[in-house]
Amino acid sequence: MLSLEEIEVVFQQHYFDGMGAVSRYDAKFLCDLIQESQPAKCFEVGVASGMSTTFLLKALAKLGPDTELVSVDISRQYYADRSKQVGYIVDAAIPRLGCQFGLHFNHWSADAEKFAAEEKFDFVFIDAHHGHPWATLDTMLVLPFVNPEAWISVHDIALQEIPKFASQTGPLRVFEAFPEPKRKSQFENQNIGAFQVTGRHRDYEDQLLASLAQTWTVSGVVKESFYNRIFEIVERFYSASFAAQVRKQIEAHNQKKNAK
Ligand SMILES: C[S@@+](CC[C@H](N)C(=O)[O-])C[C@H]1O[C@@H](n2cnc3c(N)ncnc32)[C@H](O)[C@@H]1O
Numbered sequence: 001m002l003s004l005e006e007i008e009v010v011f012q013q014h015y016f017d018g019m020g021a022v023s024r025y026d027a028k029f030l031c032d033l034i035q036e037s038q039p040a041k042c043f044e045v046g047v048a049s050g051m052s053t054t055f056l057l058k059a060l061a062k063l064g065p066d067t068e069l070v071s072v073d074i075s076r077q078y079y080a081d082r083s084k085q086v087g088y089i090v091d092a093a094i095p096r097l098g099c100q101f102g103l104h105f106n107h108w109s110a111d112a113e114k115f116a117a118e119e120k121f122d123f124v125f126i127d128a129h130h131g132h133p134w135a136t137l138d139t140m141l142v143l144p145f146v147n148p149e150a151w152i153s154v155h156d157i158a159l160q161e162i163p164k165f166a167s168q169t170g171p172l173r174v175f176e177a178f179p180e181p182k183r184k185s186q187f188e189n190q191n192i193g194a195f196q197v198t199g200r201h202r203d204y205e206d207q208l209l210a211s212l213a214q215t216w217t218v219s220g221v222v223k224e225s226f227y228n229r230i231f232e233i234v235e236r237f238y239s240a241s242f243a244a245q246v247r248k249q250i251e252a253h254n255q256k257k258n259a260k
Pocket of ligand 1: 049053075
């Protein structure tokens with residue numbers, strides 16, 4: 001198990017204010033859940049500096065060299081310091097990897113299928129776009145590619161409690177919508193949680209729709225390239241009525257935004 005002291009060493013070297021990363025206690029939550037659930041293959045959506053990636057890798061290395069992390073980020077440049085590449089902390093903090101690792105820029109949750117072609121995922125960490133409904137869409141897009149009993153962890157489920165981030169409700173909405181078994185960090189502001197997937201992806205259509213029914217807080221339209229890819233996956237893996245409702249919600253949102 002990774003101790004808080006081991007986590008602290010990485011924070012002392014790499015943390016800076018406004019870096020948009022997991023806290024040391026969020027990292028501990030992730031590492032403890034990995035130790036407990038013993039995943040063989042993990043998927044991370046949203047890398048930024050690579051702080052969370054570093055801890056996922058360190059926790060997996062403790063489980064053995066055949067464990068694997070696939071991390072994706074929509075960007076190549078780290079948004080808080082564009083002179084740096086996404087995931088830069090990993091190389092600095094982990095000179096020799098103790099597990100398998102693939103870092104993919106310009107990729108997102110809709111690419112889960114490609115990386116799960118041989119083996120599905122046992123653990124997913126979502127920390128990407130925080131406007132609602134992105135964390136729900138990310139969950140919807142990865143659910144067909146997880147194994148039974150996989151855990152899906154969501155970061156920033158308490159972000160909306162900070163006044164300047166009041167609109168960042170996406171992570172909380174999906175965390176609230178999913179049923180037990182669930183976990184929430186007991187540290188600080190309880191900003192990270194996880195739910196366990198106990199059924200097939202189609203068993204969660206009601207929960208996904210309940211989450212999508214909450215007020216959307218994304219500021220712009222869902223771009224056509226994203227929108228097309230979402231439907232392509234939803235229509236193949238979910239029921240026709242579910243796909244139709246997702247389509248209706250996204251089209252209504254885009255029409256509203258285009259009318260402004
Ligand atoms: C909050 S940061 C991630 C922080 C990181 N998990 C950590 O704790 O160190 C969010 C990252 O998600 C990426 N992102 C935003 N929307 C995304 C999407 N739809 N798919 C994948 N990555 C996305 C951004 O480029 C950004 O690097």
